[in-house]
Amino acid sequence: MSFGIALSGIDAAQSDLNVTANNIANSSTTGYKSSTSEFAELFAVNGSGVSKTQSGNGVALTDIAQNFKQGNISTTGNNLDLAISGDGFFVLKDTSGNIDYTRAGSFQTDANNYVVNAAGQHLQVYPLTSTGTYNTTTLQNLQLTNAASAPSATTSAQTIFNLPSNAAAPATAFSPTDASTYNQTTTMTVYDSLGAAHTASIYFVKGTTAAGTSNWSAYEYIDGTQVNAQPLKLAYNSSGVLSSVTNPGGAAANPQLNAASFGAYTPTTGAAAMNVSFDFSKSTQYGNTFATTSLTQDGYTTGTLSGISVGTDGVVQANFTNGQSLALGKVAVATFANTQGLQQVANTNWVATYASGTPLYGQAGQSGAGNIQSGALEDSNVDLTAQLVNMIQAQRNFQANAQVITTENQVTQSIINIR
Numbered sequence: 001m002s003f004g005i006a007l008s009g010i011d012a013a014q015s016d017l018n019v020t021a022n023n024i025a026n027s028s029t030t031g032y033k034s035s036t037s038e039f040a041e042l043f044a045v046n047g048s049g050v051s052k053t054q055s056g057n058g059v060a061l062t063d064i065a066q067n068f069k070q071g072n073i074s075t076t077g078n079n080l081d082l083a084i085s086g087d088g089f090f091v092l093k094d095t096s097g098n099i100d101y102t103r104a105g106s107f108q109t110d111a112n113n114y115v116v117n118a119a120g121q122h123l124q125v126y127p128l129t130s131t132g133t134y135n136t137t138t139l140q141n142l143q144l145t146n147a148a149s150a151p152s153a154t155t156s157a158q159t160i161f162n163l164p165s166n167a168a169a170p171a172t173a174f175s176p177t178d179a180s181t182y183n184q185t186t187t188m189t190v191y192d193s194l195g196a197a198h199t200a201s202i203y204f205v206k207g208t209t210a211a212g213t214s215n216w217s218a219y220e221y222i223d224g225t226q227v228n229a230q231p232l233k234l235a236y237n238s239s240g241v242l243s244s245v246t247n248p249g250g251a252a253a254n255p256q257l258n259a260a261s262f263g264a265y266t267p268t269t270g271a272a273a274m275n276v277s278f279d280f281s282k283s284t285q286y287g288n289t290f291a292t293t294s295l296t297q298d299g300y301t302t303g304t305l306s307g308i309s310v311g312t313d314g315v316v317q318a319n320f321t322n323g324q325s326l327a328l329g330k331v332a333v334a335t336f337a338n339t340q341g342l343q344q345v346a347n348t349n350w351v352a353t354y355a356s357g358t359p360l361y362g363q364a365g366q367s368g369a370g371n372i373q374s375g376a377l378e379d380s381n382v383d384l385t386a387q388l389v390n391m392i393q394a395q396r397n398f399q400a401n402a403q404v405i406t407t408e409n410q411v412t413q414s415i416i417n418i419r
Helices: 002-025 384-416
Strands: 035-042 058-066 073-075 082-085 089-093 099-102 122-126 156-163 184-191 197-210 213-222 232-236 242-246 277-279 291-297 305-310 315-320 325-335 343-345 349-351 360-363 371-374 376-378
Touching: 002 035, 002 058, 002 384, 082 089, 156 184, 156 197, 184 291, 305 371
Parallel strands: 082 376, 156 277
Antiparallel strands: 035 058, 073 376, 082 371, 089 099, 089 122, 089 325, 099 349, 122 325, 156 291, 184 197, 197 213, 213 232, 232 242, 305 315, 315 325, 325 360, 343 349
């Protein structure tokens, strides 16, 4: 009997050493979760139950429990390295359609620009819908884009400036080549439908002042070509606030004074005609100084891919050199009712089992799922000091059980030697 009991102890100590050795071996493995050996005492049971004098039949390994405690997060600078701060797992799919779950977020792109891990498994995301939301009922492989960002023609612009109230009206008719025929000028860049940049210059000419109202005429030239032969007129009240805008030809701008237009301009690039709506509502006429505070417009040129970013909510965006961005999907995060029920597989992955429960696919930062940190990886949560102590304890247990076998052997030999 003692031989069997001691042998079970040796087996248990060996299993404990195996688990400890695996923890130590993976102490630097990204996303690894340490394990703990759990044991139970064995008893021989007959139809009458366990005898009160039963000493037990040894020990058996009952479970290798996993520790899903959060590991430290280390920054890497690679935007495709992802870490989950909190609960949840990244969802992976291989070419056979099998689903794995992982905390190891070290990703890269393959030959077709799909985001994969080192084993070639595809990161799963929620696809973007036509309305700008995400379809959380389906998953798809994340694929980055190499396409350029299409240009957009300037359709509206806002100009914030101050015209000097003490300016004198020029004595001669306006000419863009004669600085004495206008008071001030400002320029801004606008874009046509093909993304070509054009320089728009606006010239301001002081007009009449009467009954508490100061009038100004404005002319626009794009790339040196006149847009409006008839002036666009701005009127300011005695407080220096814009009171009315009259478009060329005499039509008043809308009541908000933010939809004035100099007229249409047809670029020589083959692009569509441009007709920019200007917002002059924040312009003023104060003091004796001309100042341009802001010139903004809504157009942009063609852009090339400058990088990929992933937000804490899991939204993956392609960023372009023209300042635009394109959402490519939203990283799915899976949670489980019983993470201890997950089955460990290769590549620091897990698969769902009956014990773990059905995976709940959610979004980062919602419904108990953790946030995603880009440019970082989750370290192994192995406590190396604790594992070394466990190794010593397992070694002692092994030696003690081996000593039991030695002692039992000596006892048995003594009995055999009785004459």
